[in-house]
Amino acid sequence: MSNNSHLNIVILAAGQGTRMKSSLPKVLHTLAGLPLVQHVINTSKKLKPEIINVVYGHGGEQVQQQINDPDINWVLQAEQLGTGHAVDQVTDQLKNEQLVLILYGDVPLIKNETLIKLLDQAKDGFSLLTMNLDNPQGYGRIVRNTNGLVENITEEKDASEEIKEIKEVNTGILAVKASLLKGWLSQLDNSNAQKEYYLTDVIAMAVKDNFTVHTTQPDNEYEVMGVNNRLQLSELERYYQQEQANKLMTDGITLADPTRIDIRGEIIHGQDISIDINTVFEGNVSIGNNVSIGANCVIKNSKIADGVVILPMSILDNASVGKGSKVGPFARLRPGAVLSENTHIGNFVEIKKSFIGLGSKVNHLTYVGDSLVGKNVNIGAGTITCNYDGANKHQTIIEDNVFIGSATQLVAPVKIGKNVTIGAGSTITMDVADDELVTTRVKQKSIRGWKRPVKNKK
Secondary structure, rough: OOOOHHHEEEEEEOOOOOOOOOOOOHHOEEEEOEHHHHHHHHHHHHOOOOOEEEEEOOOOOOHHHHHHHOOEEEEEEOOOHHHHHHHOOHHHHHHOOEEEEEEOOOOOHHHHHHHHHHHEEEEOOEEEEEOOOOOOOOOOOOEEEOOOEEEEOHHHHOOOOHHHOOOOEEEEEEEEEEEHHHHHOOOOOOOOOOOOOOOOOOHHHHHOOOOOOOOOOOHHHHOOOOOOOOOHHHHHHHHHHHHHHHHHHHOOOOOOOOOOOOOOEEEEOOOOEEEEEOOEEEEEEEOOOOOEEEOOEEEEEOOOOOOOEEEEOEEEEEEEEEOOOOEEEOOOEEEOOEOOOOOEEEEEOEEEEEEEOOOOOOEEEOOOEEEEOOOOOOOOOOOEEEEEEOOEEEEEEEEEEEEEOOOOEOOEEEOOOOOOOOOOOOEEOEEEEEOOOEOOOOOOOOEEEEOOOOOOOO
């Protein structure tokens, strides 16, 4: 479409979704970590419309609150009187010169490319997205005349046995000039089995007014498959995840098992990456070249540089891992964890809002929070930075070449100078100057100029 500034998108999201058997509005159930309606909104935004309207129903305030998007115009459909009635609630938002695109909040996988084709066909006034199904049960049928042109759409409840044999069905997605749509909406009535105002009735009105209803079809039925129950939701989830896995493999990533990976966001990646089973990616994840990710990891909104090894059972949440580093197994990097190059974060280690310097190691059973750790630091097993006093967080600073013995507590705020050695089992409550040995097994004691032992050469 050449001029999307005249595009008005209407997303119908007022359905109660009783078959979901949930107090949560249907369109807020998630697929790949996002509410169903959010997928539709995200696709809509790619078309750069003038306005996006979301029609919500009674109790749908939850939808507004969770989506919380200032770019959305929210429109209430107080009574559920059919799709035609739902669109009619937006009439005062429609400008005659606009092209109106009707989408559905429970049809999450419609592709941008499909919608562009539909909009291009609508330049003459009307375009409809249809689909041929082997089992069309439950769908409105596309009835064509002897010349193959669309004549009307007949809902299954109103269809004869002959019409029920038709395989081409209505997806509900259409594009139409606003000036035409407003006129046809005003003529709708509810003389049908459901006593509802069907949006599909405007098709017959367009034909009666001598408009050709153009049709196009998506690449596959998953694009237009709606979610009415949890079985359908799971089917779409698996299809979506398989599509994401296929794309990763096509782009050169090795997946141990493409049926056991979940992508709930976007991955930007290099090459020669291997990902083991049951790994979950959320939000925006960046992965460099020659990265190995072990089984059962969860990686959210994180950056992983070249040559990194993430061992099994590790969790990265809003973290950054430097080149050549190793993380895990059973490690947890919480928000604000930044690892420099060639760092080692080992089993049952938790890092939060801390910088770990070049070549430093935190290998066992340790918590480092609100800390600045320098280069070539070795933090022993069971070390804790005591950053919380019950009311406020405080910072620990550990400068270059520090060795911290096992079972040490660093009570923040505290600064450990360069080349310091802290004996195992110490509780450090005061700053330590450079080049000191500190032990507090009886009381804190400092030895100036102490020389750390070095390995004997073989």
